[in-house]
Amino acid sequence: MIVVTVFCLISFFSNAVDNEQKQKKEGSIIKNIKLDEIEALFLSHKQGIIIINLWATWCSPCVAELPSFGNIYKRYPEEQVHLYLLNIEGKEAEEKKLKPFLKKNPLPCPVYLLEDGTPTDLEKVLKTEISGALPTTLIYNSNGKLIKKFENPITEEEIEKVLKEYKIKPNVESQGEKSG
Protein backbone atom coordinates (compact mmCIF):
# COMPACT_ATOMS: atom_id res chain seq x y z
CA MET A 1 0.00 0.00 0.00
CA ILE A 2 2.76 2.39 0.99
CA VAL A 3 4.71 1.41 -2.11
CA VAL A 4 1.71 2.14 -4.29
CA THR A 5 1.14 5.50 -2.63
CA VAL A 6 4.78 6.47 -3.00
CA PHE A 7 4.75 5.36 -6.62
CA CYS A 8 1.62 7.39 -7.29
CA LEU A 9 3.11 10.45 -5.63
CA ILE A 10 6.34 10.11 -7.58
CA SER A 11 4.55 9.69 -10.88
CA PHE A 12 2.25 12.60 -10.03
CA PHE A 13 5.14 14.94 -9.28
CA SER A 14 7.27 13.77 -12.17
CA ASN A 15 4.28 14.37 -14.41
CA ALA A 16 3.90 17.86 -13.03
CA VAL A 17 7.62 18.49 -13.47
CA ASP A 18 7.48 17.10 -17.01
CA ASN A 19 4.64 19.42 -17.80
CA GLU A 20 6.48 22.37 -16.37
CA GLN A 21 9.62 21.50 -18.27
CA LYS A 22 7.63 21.10 -21.45
CA GLN A 23 6.15 24.54 -20.94
CA LYS A 24 9.55 26.04 -20.21
CA LYS A 25 10.97 24.43 -23.30
CA GLU A 26 8.07 25.05 -25.65
CA GLY A 27 6.46 28.14 -24.14
CA SER A 28 6.43 31.21 -26.36
CA ILE A 29 8.87 29.74 -28.87
CA ILE A 30 8.19 30.53 -32.51
CA LYS A 31 8.00 27.67 -34.97
CA ASN A 32 8.06 28.67 -38.59
CA ILE A 33 5.69 26.77 -40.79
CA LYS A 34 5.13 26.76 -44.53
CA LEU A 35 1.78 26.45 -46.24
CA ASP A 36 2.58 23.02 -47.66
CA GLU A 37 3.60 21.69 -44.25
CA ILE A 38 0.13 22.18 -42.81
CA GLU A 39 -1.34 19.17 -44.56
CA ALA A 40 1.28 16.96 -42.89
CA LEU A 41 0.01 18.19 -39.52
CA PHE A 42 -3.27 16.46 -40.06
CA LEU A 43 -1.56 13.20 -40.87
CA SER A 44 0.91 13.27 -38.00
CA HIS A 45 -1.59 12.80 -35.18
CA LYS A 46 -3.01 9.37 -34.57
CA GLN A 47 -5.38 10.34 -31.77
CA GLY A 48 -7.11 13.25 -30.11
CA ILE A 49 -8.15 16.48 -31.79
CA ILE A 50 -6.33 19.23 -33.64
CA ILE A 51 -7.10 22.88 -32.86
CA ILE A 52 -5.96 25.50 -35.34
CA ASN A 53 -6.39 29.11 -34.27
CA LEU A 54 -5.67 31.81 -36.86
CA TRP A 55 -4.49 35.01 -35.22
CA ALA A 56 -2.43 38.16 -35.52
CA THR A 57 -0.79 40.48 -33.00
CA TRP A 58 -2.79 43.43 -34.36
CA CYS A 59 -6.11 41.67 -33.76
CA SER A 60 -7.28 42.55 -30.25
CA PRO A 61 -9.98 39.85 -29.90
CA CYS A 62 -7.31 37.31 -30.96
CA VAL A 63 -4.89 38.57 -28.33
CA ALA A 64 -7.64 38.47 -25.71
CA GLU A 65 -8.38 34.79 -26.28
CA LEU A 66 -4.77 33.53 -26.37
CA PRO A 67 -4.61 32.89 -22.59
CA SER A 68 -7.60 30.54 -22.93
CA PHE A 69 -5.69 28.49 -25.45
CA GLY A 70 -2.66 28.57 -23.14
CA ASN A 71 -4.82 27.15 -20.36
CA ILE A 72 -6.17 24.40 -22.60
CA TYR A 73 -2.59 23.51 -23.56
CA LYS A 74 -1.57 23.29 -19.92
CA ARG A 75 -4.61 21.39 -18.73
CA TYR A 76 -4.99 18.70 -21.37
CA PRO A 77 -2.66 15.83 -22.31
CA GLU A 78 -0.48 16.72 -25.28
CA GLU A 79 -1.23 13.45 -27.08
CA GLN A 80 -4.94 14.34 -27.00
CA VAL A 81 -5.03 18.05 -27.78
CA HIS A 82 -2.79 19.24 -30.60
CA LEU A 83 -2.85 23.02 -30.48
CA TYR A 84 -1.56 25.21 -33.30
CA LEU A 85 -1.73 28.94 -32.68
CA LEU A 86 -1.11 29.96 -36.26
CA ASN A 87 -0.03 33.56 -36.69
CA ILE A 88 -0.72 34.81 -40.22
CA GLU A 89 1.51 37.91 -40.25
CA GLY A 90 4.28 36.28 -42.25
CA LYS A 91 8.04 35.99 -41.89
CA GLU A 92 8.52 39.78 -41.96
CA ALA A 93 6.62 40.11 -38.66
CA GLU A 94 8.80 37.68 -36.69
CA GLU A 95 11.41 40.11 -35.35
CA LYS A 96 9.38 43.31 -35.39
CA LYS A 97 6.01 42.09 -34.11
CA LEU A 98 5.86 38.52 -32.87
CA LYS A 99 9.00 38.37 -30.70
CA PRO A 100 8.27 41.59 -28.79
CA PHE A 101 4.65 40.51 -28.44
CA LEU A 102 5.56 37.16 -26.88
CA LYS A 103 8.05 38.82 -24.55
CA LYS A 104 5.25 41.00 -23.24
CA ASN A 105 2.57 38.30 -23.36
CA PRO A 106 4.29 34.96 -22.67
CA LEU A 107 2.39 31.78 -23.46
CA PRO A 108 2.86 28.26 -22.09
CA CYS A 109 2.74 26.86 -25.62
CA PRO A 110 4.63 27.44 -28.86
CA VAL A 111 3.23 29.67 -31.58
CA TYR A 112 3.41 28.88 -35.26
CA LEU A 113 4.28 31.56 -37.78
CA LEU A 114 2.83 30.97 -41.22
CA GLU A 115 5.57 32.08 -43.56
CA ASP A 116 3.63 32.37 -46.78
CA GLY A 117 0.20 32.24 -48.32
CA THR A 118 -2.98 34.24 -48.72
CA PRO A 119 -6.28 33.31 -47.05
CA THR A 120 -7.27 31.61 -50.31
CA ASP A 121 -4.13 29.45 -50.26
CA LEU A 122 -4.79 28.58 -46.65
CA GLU A 123 -8.36 27.53 -47.42
CA LYS A 124 -7.01 24.79 -49.68
CA VAL A 125 -4.78 23.21 -47.05
CA LEU A 126 -7.28 23.71 -44.24
CA LYS A 127 -9.92 22.05 -46.41
CA THR A 128 -12.61 24.59 -45.55
CA GLU A 129 -13.82 28.03 -46.56
CA ILE A 130 -12.72 30.84 -44.30
CA SER A 131 -13.94 34.44 -44.39
CA GLY A 132 -10.56 35.89 -43.50
CA ALA A 133 -11.98 37.40 -40.32
CA LEU A 134 -9.71 36.97 -37.31
CA PRO A 135 -9.77 35.19 -34.97
CA THR A 136 -10.85 31.96 -36.63
CA THR A 137 -10.66 28.64 -34.81
CA LEU A 138 -10.91 25.30 -36.60
CA ILE A 139 -11.17 21.98 -34.79
CA TYR A 140 -10.40 18.69 -36.55
CA ASN A 141 -10.50 15.08 -35.47
CA SER A 142 -7.43 12.87 -35.83
CA ASN A 143 -8.59 11.80 -39.29
CA GLY A 144 -8.25 15.41 -40.38
CA LYS A 145 -12.00 15.94 -40.63
CA LEU A 146 -13.24 19.40 -39.65
CA ILE A 147 -15.62 19.07 -36.70
CA LYS A 148 -16.10 22.70 -35.59
CA LYS A 149 -15.51 26.12 -37.06
CA PHE A 150 -15.62 29.41 -35.13
CA GLU A 151 -15.21 32.60 -37.16
CA ASN A 152 -15.44 34.72 -34.04
CA PRO A 153 -13.80 34.88 -30.62
CA ILE A 154 -14.04 31.72 -28.57
CA THR A 155 -13.99 31.10 -24.81
CA GLU A 156 -12.22 28.41 -22.82
CA GLU A 157 -15.64 26.97 -21.94
CA GLU A 158 -16.55 26.63 -25.61
CA ILE A 159 -13.33 24.75 -26.37
CA GLU A 160 -13.86 22.51 -23.35
CA LYS A 161 -17.38 21.76 -24.51
CA VAL A 162 -16.01 20.41 -27.79
CA LEU A 163 -13.33 18.41 -25.96
CA LYS A 164 -15.95 16.92 -23.68
CA GLU A 165 -18.09 16.02 -26.67
CA TYR A 166 -15.12 14.05 -28.02
CA LYS A 167 -14.47 12.46 -24.61
CA ILE A 168 -11.14 14.16 -24.07
CA LYS A 169 -10.38 14.56 -20.38
CA PRO A 170 -8.06 17.07 -18.71
CA ASN A 171 -4.87 15.96 -16.94
CA VAL A 172 -5.58 14.45 -13.54
CA GLU A 173 -3.75 17.18 -11.64
CA SER A 174 -5.73 19.97 -13.27
CA GLN A 175 -9.15 18.43 -12.91
CA GLY A 176 -11.42 20.67 -10.93
CA GLU A 177 -9.13 23.62 -11.60
CA LYS A 178 -11.23 26.14 -13.44
CA SER A 179 -8.95 28.26 -15.53
CA GLY A 180 -5.33 27.69 -14.66
Next chain:
Amino acid sequence: MRKRFAFENLKNKDWAITFLSLIFCVILGLSCRGTALSIGEAMPDFKLKDCDGNEHTLSQYKGKIVVIEFCSKECPYSRGADPDLIKLHEKYSSQGVVFLGIDSHFQTQPEDIKKYALQIKKVYPILKDIENKYADLVGAKVTPEIFIIDKEGKIAYHGAFDDRKSPDGKPTEKYTENAIESLLGGKAIEKTETKAWGCSIKRVSKN
Protein backbone atom coordinates in the same frame (compact mmCIF):
# COMPACT_ATOMS: atom_id res chain seq x y z
CA MET B 1 -50.20 -10.18 -45.01
CA ARG B 2 -52.38 -7.17 -45.36
CA LYS B 3 -50.66 -5.56 -42.42
CA ARG B 4 -47.29 -6.06 -44.01
CA PHE B 5 -48.51 -4.46 -47.20
CA ALA B 6 -49.66 -1.41 -45.27
CA PHE B 7 -46.30 -1.21 -43.53
CA GLU B 8 -44.43 -1.33 -46.83
CA ASN B 9 -46.67 1.38 -48.18
CA LEU B 10 -45.83 3.55 -45.23
CA LYS B 11 -42.15 3.00 -45.88
CA ASN B 12 -42.58 4.18 -49.43
CA LYS B 13 -44.34 7.26 -48.17
CA ASP B 14 -41.45 7.88 -45.81
CA TRP B 15 -39.05 7.64 -48.68
CA ALA B 16 -41.15 10.08 -50.67
CA ILE B 17 -41.11 12.54 -47.77
CA THR B 18 -37.36 12.17 -47.36
CA PHE B 19 -36.84 12.68 -51.09
CA LEU B 20 -39.08 15.73 -51.20
CA SER B 21 -37.38 17.29 -48.16
CA LEU B 22 -34.05 16.67 -49.80
CA ILE B 23 -35.16 18.53 -52.93
CA PHE B 24 -36.57 21.28 -50.74
CA CYS B 25 -33.23 21.60 -48.92
CA VAL B 26 -31.31 21.81 -52.19
CA ILE B 27 -33.62 24.53 -53.51
CA LEU B 28 -33.39 26.40 -50.21
CA GLY B 29 -29.61 26.05 -50.25
CA LEU B 30 -29.39 27.42 -53.79
CA SER B 31 -31.65 30.36 -53.05
CA CYS B 32 -29.69 31.24 -49.90
CA ARG B 33 -26.51 31.31 -51.92
CA GLY B 34 -27.86 34.54 -53.40
CA THR B 35 -26.25 36.55 -50.58
CA ALA B 36 -22.75 35.80 -51.84
CA LEU B 37 -22.46 38.02 -54.88
CA SER B 38 -20.44 36.96 -57.88
CA ILE B 39 -18.18 38.94 -60.14
CA GLY B 40 -20.18 40.41 -63.05
CA GLU B 41 -23.38 40.58 -61.01
CA ALA B 42 -25.06 43.94 -60.47
CA MET B 43 -24.08 45.49 -57.14
CA PRO B 44 -27.28 46.09 -55.14
CA ASP B 45 -28.19 49.73 -54.72
CA PHE B 46 -28.07 51.46 -51.36
CA LYS B 47 -29.35 54.64 -49.78
CA LEU B 48 -26.96 55.57 -46.97
CA LYS B 49 -26.00 58.80 -45.25
CA ASP B 50 -22.45 60.07 -44.89
CA CYS B 51 -21.16 61.62 -41.66
CA ASP B 52 -22.51 65.05 -42.65
CA GLY B 53 -25.99 63.63 -43.19
CA ASN B 54 -25.87 63.71 -47.00
CA GLU B 55 -27.60 60.82 -48.68
CA HIS B 56 -25.77 58.71 -51.25
CA THR B 57 -27.07 56.00 -53.55
CA LEU B 58 -24.96 53.69 -55.64
CA SER B 59 -27.17 54.40 -58.65
CA GLN B 60 -26.26 58.11 -58.54
CA TYR B 61 -22.72 57.09 -59.54
CA LYS B 62 -23.77 55.00 -62.54
CA GLY B 63 -21.37 55.49 -65.43
CA LYS B 64 -18.44 55.80 -63.04
CA ILE B 65 -16.05 53.32 -61.53
CA VAL B 66 -16.86 53.09 -57.80
CA VAL B 67 -14.48 51.73 -55.17
CA ILE B 68 -16.44 50.68 -52.09
CA GLU B 69 -14.45 50.01 -48.96
CA PHE B 70 -16.06 48.35 -45.94
CA CYS B 71 -14.06 49.99 -43.20
CA SER B 72 -13.93 50.41 -39.46
CA LYS B 73 -11.99 52.93 -37.46
CA GLU B 74 -11.98 50.33 -34.67
CA CYS B 75 -9.99 47.85 -36.75
CA PRO B 76 -6.19 48.25 -36.84
CA TYR B 77 -6.02 46.40 -40.14
CA SER B 78 -8.58 48.73 -41.72
CA ARG B 79 -6.77 51.77 -40.33
CA GLY B 80 -3.52 50.34 -41.70
CA ALA B 81 -4.90 50.44 -45.25
CA ASP B 82 -6.14 54.04 -44.90
CA PRO B 83 -2.93 55.89 -45.86
CA ASP B 84 -2.79 53.85 -49.07
CA LEU B 85 -6.49 54.30 -49.78
CA ILE B 86 -6.05 58.05 -49.34
CA LYS B 87 -3.20 57.94 -51.88
CA LEU B 88 -5.29 55.91 -54.33
CA HIS B 89 -8.14 58.39 -53.95
CA GLU B 90 -5.75 61.28 -54.67
CA LYS B 91 -4.41 59.49 -57.72
CA TYR B 92 -7.65 58.26 -59.28
CA SER B 93 -10.43 60.68 -58.29
CA SER B 94 -9.22 63.08 -60.99
CA GLN B 95 -9.80 60.25 -63.47
CA GLY B 96 -13.42 59.98 -62.40
CA VAL B 97 -13.10 57.09 -59.95
CA VAL B 98 -15.46 57.43 -56.97
CA PHE B 99 -14.33 56.25 -53.53
CA LEU B 100 -16.84 55.46 -50.79
CA GLY B 101 -16.25 54.02 -47.35
CA ILE B 102 -19.01 52.06 -45.64
CA ASP B 103 -18.90 51.61 -41.88
CA SER B 104 -21.14 48.80 -40.63
CA HIS B 105 -19.71 48.47 -37.10
CA PHE B 106 -22.64 48.23 -34.70
CA GLN B 107 -21.26 50.75 -32.22
CA THR B 108 -19.44 53.37 -34.26
CA GLN B 109 -21.33 56.64 -34.57
CA PRO B 110 -21.11 59.04 -37.53
CA GLU B 111 -19.46 61.71 -35.37
CA ASP B 112 -16.70 59.26 -34.32
CA ILE B 113 -16.07 58.39 -37.96
CA LYS B 114 -15.99 62.07 -38.89
CA LYS B 115 -13.46 62.84 -36.17
CA TYR B 116 -11.21 59.99 -37.26
CA ALA B 117 -11.49 60.87 -40.97
CA LEU B 118 -10.56 64.51 -40.30
CA GLN B 119 -7.58 63.42 -38.25
CA ILE B 120 -6.09 61.23 -40.95
CA LYS B 121 -7.37 63.38 -43.84
CA LYS B 122 -9.55 60.72 -45.39
CA VAL B 123 -11.64 63.05 -47.49
CA TYR B 124 -13.98 60.75 -49.40
CA PRO B 125 -17.46 60.07 -47.95
CA ILE B 126 -17.80 57.36 -45.31
CA LEU B 127 -21.37 56.11 -45.19
CA LYS B 128 -22.98 54.73 -42.07
CA ASP B 129 -24.61 51.35 -42.65
CA ILE B 130 -27.04 51.26 -39.74
CA GLU B 131 -27.60 47.74 -38.35
CA ASN B 132 -25.18 46.36 -40.98
CA LYS B 133 -28.06 45.88 -43.41
CA TYR B 134 -26.01 46.59 -46.52
CA ALA B 135 -23.08 44.47 -45.30
CA ASP B 136 -25.56 41.60 -44.86
CA LEU B 137 -27.07 42.19 -48.29
CA VAL B 138 -23.75 42.00 -50.12
CA GLY B 139 -22.16 39.46 -47.77
CA ALA B 140 -19.32 41.69 -46.56
CA LYS B 141 -17.50 39.94 -43.71
CA VAL B 142 -14.32 41.80 -42.81
CA THR B 143 -12.68 45.21 -42.74
CA PRO B 144 -11.14 46.32 -44.97
CA GLU B 145 -13.07 44.59 -47.74
CA ILE B 146 -13.22 46.09 -51.21
CA PHE B 147 -15.86 45.99 -53.93
CA ILE B 148 -15.03 47.71 -57.22
CA ILE B 149 -18.05 48.50 -59.37
CA ASP B 150 -17.62 49.11 -63.08
CA LYS B 151 -19.35 51.79 -65.14
CA GLU B 152 -22.34 49.50 -65.75
CA GLY B 153 -22.86 48.99 -62.03
CA LYS B 154 -21.49 45.45 -62.05
CA ILE B 155 -19.01 43.98 -59.58
CA ALA B 156 -15.59 43.93 -61.22
CA TYR B 157 -13.48 43.12 -58.17
CA HIS B 158 -14.19 41.83 -54.69
CA GLY B 159 -11.82 41.04 -51.86
CA ALA B 160 -8.71 42.24 -50.08
CA PHE B 161 -7.32 45.76 -50.43
CA ASP B 162 -3.90 44.21 -51.09
CA ASP B 163 -1.98 41.18 -49.86
CA ARG B 164 -0.32 42.69 -46.78
CA LYS B 165 -0.39 40.53 -43.65
CA SER B 166 -0.19 43.23 -41.03
CA PRO B 167 -1.56 46.79 -40.81
CA ASP B 168 1.76 48.39 -41.75
CA GLY B 169 3.06 45.45 -43.79
CA LYS B 170 4.38 45.89 -47.31
CA PRO B 171 2.09 44.46 -49.97
CA THR B 172 3.57 42.40 -52.77
CA GLU B 173 0.38 42.56 -54.81
CA LYS B 174 -1.80 45.66 -54.96
CA TYR B 175 -5.10 44.03 -55.89
CA THR B 176 -7.22 47.22 -55.69
CA GLU B 177 -4.85 49.46 -57.60
CA ASN B 178 -4.27 46.80 -60.26
CA ALA B 179 -8.02 46.36 -60.72
CA ILE B 180 -8.60 50.14 -61.06
CA GLU B 181 -5.75 50.39 -63.59
CA SER B 182 -7.18 47.52 -65.64
CA LEU B 183 -10.69 49.01 -65.61
CA LEU B 184 -9.40 52.43 -66.67
CA GLY B 185 -7.27 50.88 -69.39
CA GLY B 186 -10.15 48.74 -70.64
CA LYS B 187 -8.23 45.57 -69.88
CA ALA B 188 -9.39 42.42 -68.11
CA ILE B 189 -8.68 42.40 -64.37
CA GLU B 190 -6.16 39.68 -63.58
CA LYS B 191 -7.44 38.84 -60.10
CA THR B 192 -11.14 39.58 -59.76
CA GLU B 193 -11.61 37.81 -56.46
CA THR B 194 -9.28 37.57 -53.50
CA LYS B 195 -9.76 37.00 -49.83
CA ALA B 196 -8.90 39.50 -47.14
CA TRP B 197 -7.51 39.03 -43.67
CA GLY B 198 -9.20 41.48 -41.41
CA CYS B 199 -11.39 42.21 -38.45
CA SER B 200 -14.82 40.65 -38.58
CA ILE B 201 -17.53 43.26 -39.10
CA LYS B 202 -19.03 43.64 -35.63
CA ARG B 203 -22.74 43.28 -36.30
CA VAL B 204 -25.80 44.08 -34.22
CA SER B 205 -26.94 41.20 -32.09
CA LYS B 206 -29.93 39.42 -33.58
CA ASN B 207 -31.49 38.39 -30.25
